[in-house]
Amino acid sequence: MKQKLLTTLATLSLTLLSPQSIATDTTVIYAGSVLLGAKQTLEKQRTIIIKDNIITDIVKGFPSVVELKLPDAHVFDLKNQFVLPGLIDMHVHVTFERDATVNPHQWLTEYEADNALRSIKYLKRSLDAGFTSVRDLGGNYKVIFPLKRAVERGDITGPRIFAAGNAITATGGHGDLHGYRKEVSDVMTSSLGVCNGADDCRRAVRNVIKNGADVIKITATGGVLSNTAAGVNQQLSDDELAAIVDTAHHLGRKVTAHAHGTQGINAALKAGVDSIEHGSYLTKESMELFNKTNAYLVPTLLAGATVSKEVLSNPNMPTAIADKVREVAPKMEASFKLALKNKVNIAFGTDSGVSRHGLNADEFVLLVKYGMSEKQAIMSATVDAAKLLGQQDRLGQLSVGKQADIISVNGSPLDDITTLKNVQFVMKAGNVYKNQL
Ligand SMILES: [Zn+2]
Numbered sequence: 100m101k102q103k104l105l106t107t108l109a110t111l112s113l114t115l116l117s118p119q120s121i122a123t124d125t126t127v128i129y130a131g132s133v134l135l136g137a138k139q140t141l142e143k144q145r146t147i148i149i150k151d152n153i154i155t156d157i158v159k160g161f162p163s164v165v166e167l168k169l170p171d172a173h174v175f176d177l178k179n180q181f182v183l184p185g186l187i188d189m190h191v192h193v194t195f196e197r198d199a200t201v202n203p204h205q206w207l208t209e210y211e212a213d214n215a216l217r218s219i220k221y222l223k224r225s226l227d228a229g230f231t232s233v234r235d236l237g238g239n240y241k242v243i244f245p246l247k248r249a250v251e252r253g254d255i256t257g258p259r260i261f262a263a264g265n266a267i268t269a270t271g272g273h274g275d276l277h278g279y280r281k282e283v284s285d286v287m288t289s290s291l292g293v294c295n296g297a298d299d300c301r302r303a304v305r306n307v308i309k310n311g312a313d314v315i316k317i318t319a320t321g322g323v324l325s326n327t328a329a330g331v332n333q334q335l336s337d338d339e340l341a342a343i344v345d346t347a348h349h350l351g352r353k354v355t356a357h358a359h360g361t362q363g364i365n366a367a368l369k370a371g372v373d374s375i376e377h378g379s380y381l382t383k384e385s386m387e388l389f390n391k392t393n394a395y396l397v398p399t400l401l402a403g404a405t406v407s408k409e410v411l412s413n414p415n416m417p418t419a420i421a422d423k424v425r426e427v428a429p430k431m432e433a434s435f436k437l438a439l440k441n442k443v444n445i446a447f448g449t450d451s452g453v454s455r456h457g458l459n460a461d462e463f464v465l466l467v468k469y470g471m472s473e474k475q476a477i478m479s480a481t482v483d484a485a486k487l488l489g490q491q492d493r494l495g496q497l498s499v500g501k502q503a504d505i506i507s508v509n510g511s512p513l514d515d516i517t518t519l520k521n522v523q524f525v526m527k528a529g530n531v532y533k534n535q536l
Contacts, residue, residue, distance in 0.1 A: 124150060124151065124171075125148065125149065125150050125169050125171065125172040125173070126148075126149040126150075126172060126173045126174075126175065126503070126529060127146060127147070127148055127149075127164060127167065127169060127172045127173070127174050127175070128146070128147040128149070128174075128175045128177055128182070128505065128526075129146055129161045129174070129175070129176050129177055129178050130144075130145050130146070130147060130177050130178070130180065130182035130507075131143065131144065131177060131178045131179050131180055131181070131182070132180070132181045132182065132511060133145050133147070133181075133182040133183070133497065134182070134183045134184070134477065134481075134497065135157065135496075135497050135498065136496055136497070136498050137482055137496050137498070139183075139474065139477060139478055139481065139482060139496070141513065144159065144160055144161060144178075145157055145158070145159060145160075146158045146159075146160065146161055146162060146167070147182075147497065147503075147505065148167070148169070148172075149503040149529050151529055152502055152503055152528035152529035152530075153500065153501070153502065153503060153529070154497060154498065154499055154500065154501050154502075154503050155499060155500075156499060157497065157498075157499060161178065175524070175526075175531070175534070175536075176536070177507045177524060177536065179509075179536075180507035180508065180509065180523060180524065180536070181507060181508050181509070181510060181511050181512060181518070182497075182505060182506070182507045183477065183481070183497070183505075183506060183507070183508075183512070184481045184482075184494075184495055184496050184497050184504055184505065184506070185229065185230070185231025185232065185481075185494075185504030185505060185506055185525070185526070185527060186228075186229045186230045186231065186232075186447075186459070186460075186480045186481065186506065186519075187230065187231070187232045187233070187234075187447065187480055187481060187484035187485060187488065187494065187495060188225070188230050188232075188233045188234070188258075188447060188448060188449055188451065188459050188462075188480070188484075189233075189234045189374075189397050189446045189447060189448040189484050189487060189488070190234060190236050190376055190397050190399055190448030190449060190450050190451075191225070191233045191234065191235055191236070191448075191449065191450070191451040191452060191456070191459070192235060192236070192237065192238060192450070192451065192452030192453070193218050193221050193222055193225070193233065193235050193238065193243070193246065193257070193260065193451075193452065193456065194214055194215070194218050194221075194235070194238040194239060194242045194243055194246070194452075195214075195218075195238070195452040196217075196221055196452055196455060196456055197324075197405075197409075197452065197453050197454075199409060199412075199413040199415065199416070203415070207283075207287065211239060211241045211242050214239070214242045215242045215245060215246055218242065218246055219246075219255050219257075220456075221452075221456035221457075222246065222250065222255060222256065222257025222258065222456075223255075223256050223257060224455075224456045224457030225257065225258050225451070225456050225457060225459065226256060226257050226258050226525060226527065226532055226533070227457060227522070227525065227532070227533050228457045228458070228459050228460060228522060229460070229506040229508075229519065229522035229525055230258050230459055231258050231259060231504040231506070231525070231526075231527040231528075232258050232259040232260075232261065232484075232488070232490075232494055232504070233258045233259070233260055233261070234260075234261045234262070234263075234313075234314065234448075234488065235247075235260055235261070235262040235263065236263050236266070236314075236316040236355065236357075236376065237263055237264075237265065237266035237274060237316045237318075237357075238262065238263070238264065238265075239264075239265065239289065240264035240265055240289075240291060240307070240310045240311060240312075243260070243262045243264060244262060244264065244310070244311045246260065247260040247262050247311075256532060258527070259494075259527065259528075261313040261314060261488060261490075262311070262312065262313055262314075263307070263312050263313070263314050263315060263316035263355075264291070264292075264307050264310055264311055264312045265289055265291040265292035265307055265310075266292050266316040266317060266318050266357070267292045267294060267300060267303050267304060267307065267315060267316065267317040267318070267335075267343055268292055268293055268294075268317070268318040268334070268335075269293070269294070269295060269318075269334045269335055269339070270293055270295055271327070272293075272318050272321070272334040272335070273318035273320070273321050273322030273325045273334065273357060274292060274293070274316075274317075274318040274322075274357075275288060275293055275325075276288045277325050277326040277327040278326035278327070278417065291303070291306055291307060291310065292306075292307055294339070295339075296338075296339065297338045297339055297341070297342035298342070300335070300339045300342045300343050300346075301342050301343075301345075301346045303343075304342075304343050304346040304347050304350070304352075305346060305350070308347075308350050308352060312352060313352070314352055314353050314354070314355060315343065315347040315352050315353070315354045315355070316355055316356075316357065316376075317335060317340070317343055317354060317355070317356050317357065317367070317372070318334060318335070318356075318357045319333060319334065319335050319340065319356040319357060319358040319363045319364070319366065319367040319372075320332055320333050320334055320357065320358045320359050320360045320362075320363030320364070321334055321359065321360070321423075322357060322359070323359070323406065323420065323423045323424055323427050323428070324406070324420055324453070325420075326417050326419055326420055327419055328418075328419040328422065330360070330423075331359035331360045331363075331379070331380075331423060331426075331427055332360040332362060332363060333360060333362045333363035333366055334363065335363075337366055337369075337370065340356075340366055340367055340369075340370035340372075341370045341371075343370070344370045344371045344372055345371075348371070353373040353374070353487075353489060354371075354372045354373055354374075355372065355373060355374040355375070355376055355397070356372045356374070356375055356376065357376045357377060358375050358376065358377060358378060359377050359378075359379040359380060359427055360379075360380055361380040361381070361382050361384075361385065364378055364380065364381065364385050365382075365384055365385055365388055368385065368388035368389065368392055368394055369388060371392065372394060373394055373395065373487065374394055374395040374396070374397055374446065374487055375389075375394060375395070375396050375397065376397045376399060376448065376450075377397075377398070377399050377402070377431070377450075378396045378397075378398060378431075378434055378435075378438065379403075379427050379428075379430045379431050379434055380430055380434060381396075381434040381437050381438060386437065386438070386441040386443065389438070389441070389443040389444070390441065390442070390443065393444060394444070395443075395444040395445065395446045395483075395487045396435075396438050396443050396444065396445050396446075397445075397446050397447070397448035397487075398431065398434075398435045398438070398445065398448070398466070399431075399448050399449060399450040399462075400431055400432070400435060400462060400465040400466065400469065401449045401450065401451075401453075401454050401458075401459075401461050401462040401465060402449065402450035402453040402454065403427075403428040403429075403431040403432075404428075404454075404461075404465060405453055405454040406424045406428055406453065407424060407428040407429070409424075410424045410425060432469055435466075435469050435470075436469055436470055439469070439470050439471060444483065444487075445471075445475075445479050445483065446479055446480075446483050446484045446486075446487045447462060447463075447466070447476070447479040447480035447483075447484055448462070449461070449462045460519040460520045460522075461520065463476050463477075463480070463512075463516045463517075463519050463520075464516055464517060464520075466479065466516075467516045473512055473513045473514070473515075473516045474513060476516060477512060477513075477519075481495045481496060482495045482496050483495075502528055502529075503526055503528060503529040504526065504527050504528065505524075505526040506522050506523075506524060506525050506526070507522070507523050507524040507536075508521060508522055508523060509521065509523060523535045523536055524536060
């Protein structure tokens, strides 16, 4: 592992793309304050010992490397820092960033490589913001999977990526292409995830998994940012939803449903999806379904806040989209509060790409503003997110045996959640990518 990384480093001429330091066989971190274990218990003065990419021990106090019998260890002094696990964002679009100043047709002039190259800076920003893992929900499979592999090889710098690839959507659904004449749509639409009828949706699920999907993203209802006045109600029928969930689960993949309208949310939950994205119109029945199935809500409050702001200043936003923004975005706050009150499982997700990559921690501020405790908000982006990823044995907490994904901030986020907007130190799998100390 170490040899492979060093070889990769030697071949890179741009130091910008390489970690600041490569893990020696052993690394020692002195942590002033730290959240430890599955319960994220606050402890003071702990020493974290890392071998390669794994946490091998956590001891009290600050013993010297000689006392630890690790004289050659690489040492990071975070005695004045608040240390916590690397953050996990369960809803991003790393191949995309919304920019009202860019010609909306620019993408038609570009190749997938343009898209992938532009995404490199989005990935770097996300990692610099302390997000060591992200779940990408609905990106062109020709772009997102090569990016994921490039990060794994160490060719580019970014969070660990879990990706859906193309979303499963009905013809004309939120995940399909809108707003162009038919001849353009026919050429530019990827048919990979478009399906109609239960059998066809089974095919689509098998197809996206064959092409690399770690998770299945479906568009159960209409969406706010698709250029069509088709509302945000249910788009995949009950039998299609059941076929999708059944097929995905047989193939060992979780299903997450983009869903705004109540009927679509509840139908997706009844079909057995593992999580709901957005969940803008939640009702009492939704609460019962969440609590019965143990599904997660990924609230994406930042997406609502971002487009609500944009609609006020961007005269070029198509009417079909602007109308839905004004209608849907203000509903997200009440739905989130309802879910919180009913103790629904909540995992952190920003829909970054709608907002700028690297501002992911703004979601924490909204979660706390609308009623989550600081501790709950941190749990949603660490332990709870790891559970929804199915990665709880590897990620989301600082414990012996887990991946060394470790970040630090100035001051306690338990007292002031905005400290998470200014991450000082980022380690992913034992390698340090940012160190402002
Ligand atoms: Zn999204």
